Each structure stands twice: as structure tokens, then as C-alpha cells.
Amino acid sequence: MLAATEVVKSFGGFQALAKCTLAIERGTVTGIIGPNGAGKSTLFNVLAGVIEPDSGGVAFEGRSLLGLRPDQRARAGLVRTFQISRELRGLTVLENVLLASPGQSGDAAWRCFATRRRVRAEQETAIGRARKLLEQVDLWALANEPAGNLSGGQKKLLEISRALMQEPEIILLDEPAAGVSPLMIKVLGETILRLRAQGITFAIIEHDMDVIAELCEPIYVLAEGRTLTHGTFREVASNREVMQAYLGKVA
Amino acid sequence: MSAVLSVAGLHAGYGAGDILKGIDVSLDEGRVLTIIGPNGSGKSTLVKTLAGLLPARQGEVRLAGERVNELSPPKRVRRGLAYVPQEYNVFRNLTVLENLRIAHEFMGGGAGAPLPEEMAALFPELPSRYPALAGNLSGGQRQMLAFACALTVRPKVLMLDEPSAGLSPLLTVEIFRTVKNVNAMGVSVLMVEQNAIEALRISDSCVVLAGGRVRLAAPAAEVLGMKDLQRLYLGDTQQADGQPAGRAAA
Amino acid sequence: MLQTAFNGLVTGVIMTLPALAVTLLFGVLKFPNFAVGAMMTVAAYMVFALNAQLGWPLAPATAVVAVAFGGLCIAIDQLTFKPLRGRGGITLMVASLGLGFVLENIARFAYGNTARSFAIELARPFRFLDVRMNREQMITLALSALAMTLMWLLLTRTPVGRAMRAVADNPQLALVRGIDSERIIRWTWFITGILLAVGGVLIGMDRALEPPMGSNYVVGVFGAAILGGLGSALGAFAGAMIIGVVSELSTLVMPPNYRIGIPLVAIALVLVFRPQGLFGQPYIRK
């Protein structure tokens, strides 16, 4: 569904990605793990279109994504969240989620006047959808709160609700569990599994091995900018090479 | 022997929540302490707080017995608490010599060569590259320059944030040998590392951090001996809050 | 043709000083100082007060005002920008715009709108290869060459200069290397004040002394700083020379009062094709 083939990206001499190849199948929750500096976030930004690779290809459902802007990828169904959550502070929680609903005719300035009834009707349905999403992560009570006032964990859940509002084909989650309380992580896990059942594909970068073990299948291990191996959690956890990548190169 | 750097009940964090939830750590004079733990455990936050880049919300930080909570980073450095960040740890648009000069002049080095002879011996490659821009150095050379800058004025404590991150195995060994030599000159070292095995080999004591709490504090040799050290990374280190990770059967 | 090129050289040289000031300040405080024009005007009038009204010769008057104005800039920073430290670029920019209004109109209030000029003896222009160089232009070239070499020496040879470049390169690392950022910010404002004072005098000599004299240069100065690459001292020099010469040469081709179009086009081209300018390092996106 989403594949990176032999992607290379270097920043001033340091090669963050060296011929990295990885494929995310439809309907899976694919985990991406690896020690610090293995290039996980860089790969993520290449898939999301924030960074253009030096060479190699990125394809989404067979179509190449090279040159597509992040908003074009988002509209094509490839949605992402951020490692350090970037909520829109000045907008309320509900407004953050409403902003993400695709195909709002009210996004065009003149239609806000020409077809006011239709815009309002669309907004009502969008609020309905947003409400369901926010209630699942019990943020509905804070719907009118400016997003800047939320706690770290709540901001993460808001970001995920925002991603879900876009009716995505695939969601790229960048360390969803970081800084989130264990209880919230459980809620998060259940949400992801439920959505996978509804056919949404996930790619998750995560350090919390419990989340990876519980949710992800298959798992890709990245080290020094390339894919070391991939497989089920048991295969990956027992693989000597992975151990070395994590615990240090015993020269 | 007395603790050259002691941290008691430290709470700190960026936004709303606390990442560090009450940390007690102490580094003895002339020793090497390595802090390991999975990502997001608060390792980097701890070092940034000790360097003064992040305010300590609760708890106390003492350097050689003197409370430093209220001191700004420049003052802490001048009192001998040197720090090498993980990334962006050199001034890329300045030459190697200028990097060293700045560290020397502003860390209270006064007159004299930017790099004292005993330190120069540790970094043989640098002098030949003095005119080069630091940004053009390779990863390993940049790390060495960052080390040298922190050592231009003999610090009491040298804090390192994942010095081996993103480096090849060969360079990693060289980095740790340098750390060993620096320690041999009487500089106490506090190191945050992912490379657990290599780092512990040259350390005296070890602290395991997870979920912003100290899970284990033991001599390095003992932690190295733990068979399921990898469990710390791949296993269920994330016990429900409050319960420290069980000490593995020897 | 040669004469216009020479005049362009002079304009370029005049713009180098404020362009250096803008780039230096942007490096350290990360915002474009829109009051740069008004500051030059105020400094020029201070020199005018000593020179024309108290009869001081131009050189000592400029030197005294340069140092005094440096101190004044530090005071202005403490009053205006220090409370806004860390409030983000837009707030600082709007504040600097407001400050520019205040300073320019203090000059207008004190000296009215009539154009004035410095009291310097008129001398026969010096002729070389049929290019007429009058005395003011010679002083301009000499004075700015001196200012630039001093500036270059300061930035590369002195601890404060290096510290300024370090803070511009990586503010957090600078803290951890023992650099007290407030002290460096004061030094930056002091040097900005000196550069703008000398720049103001040069403009006053090249053209007349009037309240809007400084703000007429603002777009040109920003154009030079951006063309050279915001944050790079060498870039500011190169940008100023290019814009100076090109805008002067443009007067051969189009009506002179659209000279301001040149820096504007330069900025637009840089922004679209090469955001970091000629010598700047790529702007690191947030």
C-alpha cells in the first residue's frame, strides 16, 4: 500500500537514510523500531512529504508520491501525526478536529456566502462525527477549550482524533505513546485495533516495546539508515543483530 | 568519597506533565556514571536540567556540595559543570579554533592556549583542522571537537548526552576510550547512553531510568552481568507506575 | 557610464553599514529591525547638532555621536525589546516599526521638515579617468572602508565578536559554553548603534538631512541583507555593493525615482529561488 524503495537522504555529510526499503501492507498495523539516530523520523518525514529524498522512490497505492505536497498527500488519504504534538493552540479542541474534515465546501470563501445553508449543514454533520471521535478519547467535555490548555497526553489523543477525522487510508503515527499515561496508552491501543478492524492501515514509530508488541504486526527494525530486518515481534526480539543495534556494537 | 554531583527529588518537564518524576542520582568524585534506559525515559531531560537549560520544578541539584538550582547555564559551566549536547554540539559556522577559543574564553580560561597540553594529547586530530569550519567536519570529528570544547577549562564534572549516537562501531570505541582517558585525569563523568554494553564497560556505576523514575542503581559490573539486560530494552520494562523493574535473577 | 557605476559604488558602500547592522542584529535576536532607517536619521541629526550648530568638525562629531548613539541603542533595547524577548518575530517586528515611527518623528519635531546639510568646506572634486569624485564621496569611501575593517576584525579577532557569531549560530549551545546572552545582546546593540550612526552621517553627506532620509533606505538595506543572506556579515557587504551599483545603473534605463524597485525585485527573486541568499546558511524550518 505504502512503499519506500531504496530511499537515500543525507543532511550535510550525515547519511540519515541509506537505501532504506520498507513496505506497509493494507490493513496492517506496521511497527517501525530502532535505536536513536537510526533514521526513523527522517523516513517518516519522507513518507509524509515534508522532506524530499535524495534518491529512491516512495509510492502510495502504486502511485509515486515524489513531488506531491503534504496537503496533496493528506487529501489522497495518507495522514500523519507529529512526534512532539503540534496542536493549533488558538483554536478550540473541536475546531482543531473540524479543520481536518475533508471536502468542506465552506473551505472556499465565496461558498460561505453563496451556499450558506449547505455549509452550515456540512458543519453540523462534521460536528457530529467530531463528537463521536472526541467522545471515544473522552475529550468531548473539553470541546470548547483552546487546544493549548490540554495536557501532553490529551494533545496526543487530539492529534489522533484529528488524523481520524480526515477519513484516512493510512495513518503514520510518530511515537503516539511518548509522554502519555499507561491508562491513555490502553485507550489508544484499543482505538487503533478497532480502526484496523474497520480497514484503516497504521504505521507506528514507537519506543515503548509493550505498545509495539501488543499492536504491531509486522515490525520493521531500522538501524543506521537502512532496514535491518522485519517480522513478528518474537522473531525480531530474538534476532541477534537487532540486539546489537540496540545494545551497542560489540566491536 | 564525597559526591561531586548530587541530585535529590528532581522533577522537571517541558509542557504540562512532568517527565522527571522525582529523581535521586549522585556521581562520586572521579567516577564514571552511565545512565541507560529506553527512549522517552527522561535521560536527555535529566542532563538538560542539570546543565540549567531546563528549570528544575522540584528537588535540588548540588555541584561539589554547592546548590546550583538558581544558577544560569553560563554560571554553572564556569563552576565546572561542563555539558556536551547530543546534537548541534558545535558552532557549525565557526572554525574549529574559534569553537575552542570561545569555550576557553567564556568558561573562565583566561590567557593561554585554547587547549591545555594534557587535553591536546587526547585530541591529536584537531590541531591540523583548526582553520576548517566545524560544520564541515565528519560526525566523529565533530563529536571530538564538542568534547574538546567542554574540556578547554578542566571541569569538575563532564556531562555527555549520548556521545555515540549515530556513530559507527569503530568511532564509538574511540569515543569511549577518550571518555576513559578524560576520567583518568580526574574529571568525573556523567554519561547518558543507548550503547549500554560499551558504556557500562568503562563505567563505575549505572542508573537505569524508565518512565521518568530511577528503576535501578547499581555498580556497572553488576548491571553488565544481568543476563536479560536486553529485556530492559525489548522486554516489559514499562511496569505499571510505582513498581520498580524486578531485579533479574543472576 | 563609469560615473554612474562609481556613484553606485558609493551608494553600495553607504548601504553596507546599515546592512551589516541589520544582519548582525538578525543573527543574534532573530528579527529584522524596521527602525534601522529612523535610527540613522536620529544619529545624523545628533551629528548635525554638534557639527553645524556647535561648530565641531565632522570627524570628531561623528566619533562622539557614534559612541553615544551605541549607548542610546542599548537603552532603547532595554526599554523596548527586552520586555518582549522571546515573544516571537511578529511582535518584535511591529515593535520595531512603532519605534521607527517614534524616532523619525522626534527628529521631525526637533528640526522640522526642511532639508539641512552638514557644515563641511566645499572642495574641488577630484577627477580621475574623467570620473568626478567629490570630497564627500571620498570621505564616504574612506570612512566605510575603515568601519568595515574594524567590524571584520571585531567579528573574527575579538572574543565578543566570536561570541556574537556563536549566539547567532546556536543560542542554546552558546549558553552552555559560558556565553551570557544578555551581555552579548547589549554588545550587539552597541555595535549596531555605531554602524547606524556612521551610516546616518554618510547618508547625510551623500544626500540631504531630512526626517525621512533614513527610512528611504530601509527597503534597500533589507534588500542587501537578504540578498547576501540574513545572518552573514560577508553577505551584507556583497548584497549592499550589488544593490548599490545595480540601482544606480538602473537610472540609465528607467526613471530614477524607481530605484527602490531594484532591492524589492532582488528580495522577491531571493525568496522564490534561493531563500538563504548568496552566503547565508539554509534557513532551518521549524
Add this chain to the structure above:
Amino acid sequence: MISFLVLLGIVVCFSAILALALNFQWGLGGMVNFGLAGFYTLGAYSCALLILKGGANTLLAALGAMAIVAAACALTALVTLRVTEEDYFAIVTLGVGEMLRLVALNEDWLTKGALGLTGIPRPLGDVIPADVYVYFLLGLSVALLLGTLWVLNVLARSPFGRVVRALREDDVVAATLGKNVLWARVRIFAIGGAFIGLAGSMHAFYYQYIDPTQFTNIVIAYAFMAVIAGGRGAHAGTIWGAAAVMVLLEGSRFLKDVIPALDSDRLAAIRIIIIGVGLILLLIYRPQGFMREYRLHVELK
């Protein structure tokens, strides 16, 4: 005295429209417009020239001016193609503003340069008797102001308004949520431009003659002061801000007879000094202004 208040009322109206335009561009959309005076000049001159040279009636001229300024703003916004940092954009708008004022000053064949354009007719000027006309103009001005407020409020409350505010907060996030950032920026700046054109046209109708000296930095100072005092993003607040600024400063005309030594130049200088200082003090002590921008509120039953 009454006629002074009526005249002041008219000036407050179109100054408020100008401030509303800035509030939409900068307050809501985060796009700093330091070229406001230049665009304002373009609006006034376009309107005047469409009538005097183009033979258009006042309504058509005003609409034409709005379209022209909107187009100019749209072009300016295109420069944010690659670099979206606000400081670069502020410098570009400053430059464009300067250029527009220079065109007005130097293109004698078109704008009669420093002499300016005279004899600009007023809307329905020939139909409504002169002695009563000023009240009609006040009514028209207030109507246009309320019209502008209504349009901008509908936009601010609509999904488009959320896109505008999202761009101010974090354009990268707006992109990842499927919004075409560049196209949105062009629209935001153009919409603001249209209302700058309206304010310019009203300025031309009010004074009936325009020359470059009427469009100095004082225009920028007033508008920014009004937006910051009113509260960035708060349209109603901007109107109060504009009214307060105008009354405070136009009222200073009376200073002349209080302090005889003040000639008009010095008085104008004092006004801008007061505004400049006021701007800085507001930014330091009351950056959020006096009212807050609209936020969607839903019942949480």
C-alpha cells in the same frame, strides 16, 4: 461642533474598515502587512482614476478599486511560495507599499504626481442636496462599515475562517490536514486587499481630492494600533480600537489652540510619537488587546 462630529464619524468609519482589513490579514491570518499605506493609496487612486479617466460611476469605481487592490495583494502573497517566514513577508510588503506610493508620486501623466487628483465626485452627490449630503455620507459609511464587519464575521465563523487561523498558528500542520497553504494565503491577503480598496475609495469620496502626502506612515500606525488595542482577530474589537485611536488623535487638533507654538508639522509629529509609544506599550503590557477572537462554542449536553 455637530458637523465636526459627523465628519469625524465618517473618517472613523473608513479608518475602521482599513483596520478590519489588516485585522483579517494579520490578526486572523498572521500575514504582516507593512505595505498597508501603499495598498490604501492604490485603492484611492484606482477609484479616482476610474471615475475621472474611465468615466465610471462611483459604485463601479469603488468595486473596481477593490478588485485592483485585491489583485495586487494576491500577487504580493505569491512571494511566500517557498519562504513562509513572516519576517521576509513583512519586508516584501513594506517594499511593495513603498513602490505603490512612489508610482502615485512620480507618474505625473496618470496621477498628476504631487499635485494629486481633484474634483472626485461623491456617490449620489448630484442627487442629494449639498447641505444634507454629509449626513447621507455618514449613513453610507456606517452601512459600509457594518457590511464589512458582517462579511468578515461570516468568514471568521466559517470553515474558511478556521483555515485562516490555522495558517497563523502553524502552516505545516494546516498542510498536513489537507489545506493548500499557498492558495489559502493568496485568498486571505486578497480578501483583505478588497476591503483596503473599499477604504481607499471612501477616502477619495470623502476628501474629493487626493495627493501622496495623505498616505503617510500614519495610516499604518493607526491601523496596527487599532488591531492590537482591539485584540488581534477580534473584528468588533478592531472597530472600537479604530474609534478610540481616531478620537484620541483627531481630537488632538484642539491641542493647537492650547499650545500655540505647535505648527501643523509638529502636531503631526507628536501624534505619531504618541501612537508609536502606545503601540510598544500595548505590545508589552496588553498584547492580547481588549477583546478576544471568535471561537466556536457548542452545547456539551
